[in-house]
Amino acid sequence: MPLLRQPVRIRWWIFSFLFGFATLSYLQRTSLGIAAKEMMPALHLSQLQIAALAWAFTTAYTLAQVPGSVFGQRYGARLTYVAVGIVGLLATLGAPLAPVVLTGAALFGVLLLAQAVLGASQGPVFPVFAAAIEVWFPENRWAVANGLQTAGMNIGGAVAAPLITLLTAAFGWQGALVCLAPIAAALTIGWAWYGRNSPREHPSVTAAELAELPEPGDGVAAPMTMRRLLRVAANRDVLLLAVSYLCMNYAFYLLSFWSYLYLVQVRHFDGVESGLVGAAPWIGAGIGAAGGGYLSDWLAARLGARWGYRLVPLVALPIAAALLLLTIEVRTAYAAVAALTAAFGAIEMTEGAYWAATMRVARADTGAATGILNTGGNAGGIITHPIVGALSSAGSWDGAFVTGTVFALVATGLWFLIDSDREAPATAL
Numbered sequence: 001m002p003l004l005r006q007p008v009r010i011r012w013w014i015f016s017f018l019f020g021f022a023t024l025s026y027l028q029r030t031s032l033g034i035a036a037k038e039m040m041p042a043l044h045l046s047q048l049q050i051a052a053l054a055w056a057f058t059t060a061y062t063l064a065q066v067p068g069s070v071f072g073q074r075y076g077a078r079l080t081y082v083a084v085g086i087v088g089l090l091a092t093l094g095a096p097l098a099p100v101v102l103t104g105a106a107l108f109g110v111l112l113l114a115q116a117v118l119g120a121s122q123g124p125v126f127p128v129f130a131a132a133i134e135v136w137f138p139e140n141r142w143a144v145a146n147g148l149q150t151a152g153m154n155i156g157g158a159v160a161a162p163l164i165t166l167l168t169a170a171f172g173w174q175g176a177l178v179c180l181a182p183i184a185a186a187l188t189i190g191w192a193w194y195g196r197n198s199p200r201e202h203p204s205v206t207a208a209e210l211a212e213l214p215e216p217g218d219g220v221a222a223p224m225t226m227r228r229l230l231r232v233a234a235n236r237d238v239l240l241l242a243v244s245y246l247c248m249n250y251a252f253y254l255l256s257f258w259s260y261l262y263l264v265q266v267r268h269f270d271g272v273e274s275g276l277v278g279a280a281p282w283i284g285a286g287i288g289a290a291g292g293g294y295l296s297d298w299l300a301a302r303l304g305a306r307w308g309y310r311l312v313p314l315v316a317l318p319i320a321a322a323l324l325l326l327t328i329e330v331r332t333a334y335a336a337v338a339a340l341t342a343a344f345g346a347i348e349m350t351e352g353a354y355w356a357a358t359m360r361v362a363r364a365d366t367g368a369a370t371g372i373l374n375t376g377g378n379a380g381g382i383i384t385h386p387i388v389g390a391l392s393s394a395g396s397w398d399g400a401f402v403t404g405t406v407f408a409l410v411a412t413g414l415w416f417l418i419d420s421d422r423e424a425p426a427t428a429l
Helices: 010-043 047-061 065-092 094-101 104-122 125-136 139-178 180-194 207-211 226-234 236-265 271-303 303-329 333-348 351-393 397-417
Strands: none
Touching: 010 047, 010 094, 010 104, 010 125, 010 139, 010 180, 010 236, 047 065, 047 104, 047 207, 047 236, 047 351, 065 094, 065 104, 065 125, 065 180, 065 236, 065 351, 065 397, 094 104, 094 139, 125 139, 125 351, 139 180, 139 271, 139 333, 226 236, 226 351, 236 271, 236 303, 236 333, 236 397, 271 303, 271 333, 271 351, 303 333, 303 351, 303 397, 351 397
16 A cells, blocks of 8 residues: 555645635634624624624735735745734724723724734735645645635635624624734734744755755745835736736625625524524635636646636636525525525635735735735625625615625626736846
């Protein structure tokens, strides 16, 4: 049985930690949306104030993308994820602990600050992941790794609904959020001990694994200069990817943050059942992300990067747009859950293609380029929350889902202009 004696490549152990940070990041950020049902009456918050908290997170998270990616490129993944873990842990405790000593406007101000700090702490998570993948994985596994990592964040979203619901039933919403702290602490300590910036720094990496990588680097690129950053930001394909990703992420944020409240308020799920059905769209998203990553790499190997990375978004995004409309048309509550699950799966099938295409264009400047990509993507969230918050508060959930359809179709059209075979010219230091 020679296959059983083959050691697991160290890159997959490194990936498992980064997968854990992706899962944790979405467990932390979506927990507020799940706890909102209990928080609003307990703290006398309106649905628009919940939307403001989500907006504070998303705005800080978006603004932290490029600085976080530059920090990660300068200091490497090991130190960056330790910082992410520590700051995120402290920020997560802000929401459940602040009401112990504060009320009214002061409390809401601290909740806004805590969400903003949490967003800023997570800014480097995905750009630095992409930079680590560029160093640790061969090119023909970039979309797979990004798709699997996106599946990790969706697992975090899937776990959040039933976990926070069950913990809230046992300990109240504050106790439920406090329970996330030990998870963050354990992951951060484990990464600080095991993680390394590059394969050649890790004592357990073999010569055979190094031979699979074209040019093993040190995992810490030359410091990003303003000139280089501006060159990356001005690259035609990086900009097109970022704008398309913005439009796709409008639908993503609609599904990831607001679908639970939609199922509770419009489809009238409650209690443990609401937690279980709230997890379903995230499970669909995780399956879609993993499958889309594999499919994108398979197509790129056979058709080239330009059409190989295009095809999945060109098919999946229109399907997602149609499913968003179907959600508001179906009569039964469980049919709505099924439509949301399929829509989220179709949206997330495109993640691997977006990230791998950006990595292929940017190469050594992957950290900065994916920071720009994710800045665009999360600008979609900044747009989503006030629009969907206002429409849902007015009872127009149908209008909210129609806006998601429009943005998904715009994201589709932009892929016809993106050429991931067109590698960015080398930039001077």
